[in-house]
Amino acid sequence: MGLPVLAKKVKKLASSRILNLKALLNGENSSRGFAKFRKNYKLKGEIGRGGFGIVYRAVRLSDEMPVAVKFIDRRGIKEWGKISDEQVPMEIVMLARCAKIEGVIRLLEWFQIPEGYLIVMERPFPSMDMFDLIKAHGKLDEDIAAFLMRQIVETIQACAEKRVLHRDLKDENIVIDLVTGETKLIDFGAATVLKKSHYTDFQGTRLYCPPEWFLHSLYLGKEAAVWSLGVLLYNSVNGRLPFRNEKDICTAHLLGPLPFYSPVSAEARDLISRCLHFDPFSRCSLEEMLAHPWLRRDRPSWTTLATRLDSLSSPSTATENKENIDQDEDHSEELEEIADWPDTQVKERVKMPEQTDESGVGSSHDNHTDAHPSKRECRTAKTSLLVPPSSQEMKEVVSAAKTKSSLHSSSQPIVVALRPRRVRAAAPDADSRSPPVLTALRSALSRERKLLTKV
Numbered sequence: 001m002g003l004p005v006l007a008k009k010v011k012k013l014a015s016s017r018i019l020n021l022k023a024l025l026n027g028e029n030s031s032r033g034f035a036k037f038r039k040n041y042k043l044k045g046e047i048g049r050g051g052f053g054i055v056y057r058a059v060r061l062s063d064e065m066p067v068a069v070k071f072i073d074r075r076g077i078k079e080w081g082k083i084s085d086e087q088v089p090m091e092i093v094m095l096a097r098c099a100k101i102e103g104v105i106r107l108l109e110w111f112q113i114p115e116g117y118l119i120v121m122e123r124p125f126p127s128m129d130m131f132d133l134i135k136a137h138g139k140l141d142e143d144i145a146a147f148l149m150r151q152i153v154e155t156i157q158a159c160a161e162k163r164v165l166h167r168d169l170k171d172e173n174i175v176i177d178l179v180t181g182e183t184k185l186i187d188f189g190a191a192t193v194l195k196k197s198h199y200t201d202f203q204g205t206r207l208y209c210p211p212e213w214f215l216h217s218l219y220l221g222k223e224a225a226v227w228s229l230g231v232l233l234y235n236s237v238n239g240r241l242p243f244r245n246e247k248d249i250c251t252a253h254l255l256g257p258l259p260f261y262s263p264v265s266a267e268a269r270d271l272i273s274r275c276l277h278f279d280p281f282s283r284c285s286l287e288e289m290l291a292h293p294w295l296r297r298d299r300p301s302w303t304t305l306a307t308r309l310d311s312l313s314s315p316s317t318a319t320e321n322k323e324n325i326d327q328d329e330d331h332s333e334e335l336e337e338i339a340d341w342p343d344t345q346v347k348e349r350v351k352m353p354e355q356t357d358e359s360g361v362g363s364s365h366d367n368h369t370d371a372h373p374s375k376r377e378c379r380t381a382k383t384s385l386l387v388p389p390s391s392q393e394m395k396e397v398v399s400a401a402k403t404k405s406s407l408h409s410s411s412q413p414i415v416v417a418l419r420p421r422r423v424r425a426a427a428p429d430a431d432s433r434s435p436p437v438l439t440a441l442r443s444a445l446s447r448e449r450k451l452l453t454k455v
């Protein structure tokens with residue numbers, strides 16, 4: 001059985017198992033951990049899901065605080081750690097270590113149930129993840145990208161000081177508070193203790209992964225993080241990822257500078273190229289990133305930037321993305337009985353299998369130039385099922401790319417990267433022409449007004 005087929009089967013299996021947990025959450029199999037959870041929180045709809053977990057929107061009953069609840073399946077937990085002598089998933093240990101870091105989502109508490117763990121986190125309201133923000137606008141205005149990136153780099157640096165390495169930096173894992181513009185790093189499912197020596201395991205997202213992993217099956221923590229930040233930055237200002245697969249990641253440097261598909265300032269290009277340096281020892285450091293003029297430059301406030309976001313939204317993108325904003329309308333009655341939901345109504349963030357060759361190596365023809373973006377909208381987000389290519393395969397790729405680079409004409413774009421696609425249930429919407437950020441803010445304000453009148 002080929003790897004992609006195997007990966008699909010495992011994901012399908014995991015996903016069908018996760019769906020059965022709706023029954024568990026409604027008390028049919030209720031355990032002590034969950035009974036305690038039910039007493040304090042009210043579960044609402046689903047926000048997203050990955051290979052071994054689902055994230056739900058919920059509220060804390062004592063003060064109506066919006067929270068997010070992540071269920072992680074015990075069988076998908078790869079690394080464990082300890083908190084006061086209790087064995088818990090590393091995800092919880094790492095989140096707890098970062099509790100005081102502004103740019104990291106705040107862990108409120110966790111519950112153990114026989115099937116896994118429920119992690120309760122703060123949920124900025126209204127919020128949107130960076131993937132949805134980029135998707136809503138095609139790409140980000142450089143002021144907005146820099147405003148967000150500066151916070152993200154500072155957060156990664158603060159995590160490093162706590163000896164936490166996130167290992168899955170990507171647009172989907174950055175939640176943006178739409179009122180303040182603050183970024184919150186989420187999903188510490190691949191995180192581990194930051195060490196000085198190299199790592200030989202990886203569970204993050206492969207399109208954000210540095211070449212040394214594919215070439216040598218090892219990487220250094222901070223150097224790999226800087227690479228991922230470079231991918232994120234390129235993605236923000238371009239609206240697409242720089243690399244399509246491992247082959248692109250390992251050989252793009254042989255083919256000249258990365259192509260840009262929209263006007264991007266020389267300063268931004270410079271920072272991107274410093275982060276995406278093939279040699280990890282020549283890559284810039286986190287400190288150098290923060291000292292770079294593109295990140296240091298004074299930028300307008302979030303209030304100004306948010307209006308720019310709205311004026312950029314076309315009615316169609318606004319319609320498509322309005323549903324992705326966490327608006328927290330009170331659907332509590334209909335959402336309480338999650339088990340009754342037909343699966344088609346669940347707002348899915350299903351990861352589609354990538355349509356390029358999965359291993360990314362050894363393909364006989366390179367299709368950088370003849371790529372049809374429409375054919376490659378999908379990607380597999382997690383690399384957990386990815387086996388590193390053999391060194392023989394990589395040698396073939398590198399030698400093929402060297403031959404190609406001598407033939408390469410600079411007038412041809414060499415990398416056509418894909419935008420990931422997520423499947424979502426379409427929601428009927430009366431106010432579909434409002435730009436998403438504005439609509440979310442309006443709804444937040446009206447909710448606040450309602451609360452004030454109650455008082």
Ligand SMILES: Nc1ncnc2c1ncn2[C@@H]1O[C@H](COP(=O)(O)OP(=O)(O)OP(=O)(O)O)[C@@H](O)[C@H]1O
Nearest residue numbers: 047048049050051053055068121122123129172187
């Ligand atoms: N605390 C939060 N506040 C708001 N939204 C959140 C929060 N946590 C998660 N989300 C939303 O849920 C989505 C999935 O969360 P998360 O990445 O933690 O799940 P996952 O199961 O690990 O997914 P993946 O397998 O893709 O990494 C995020 O992209 C984000 O949009």
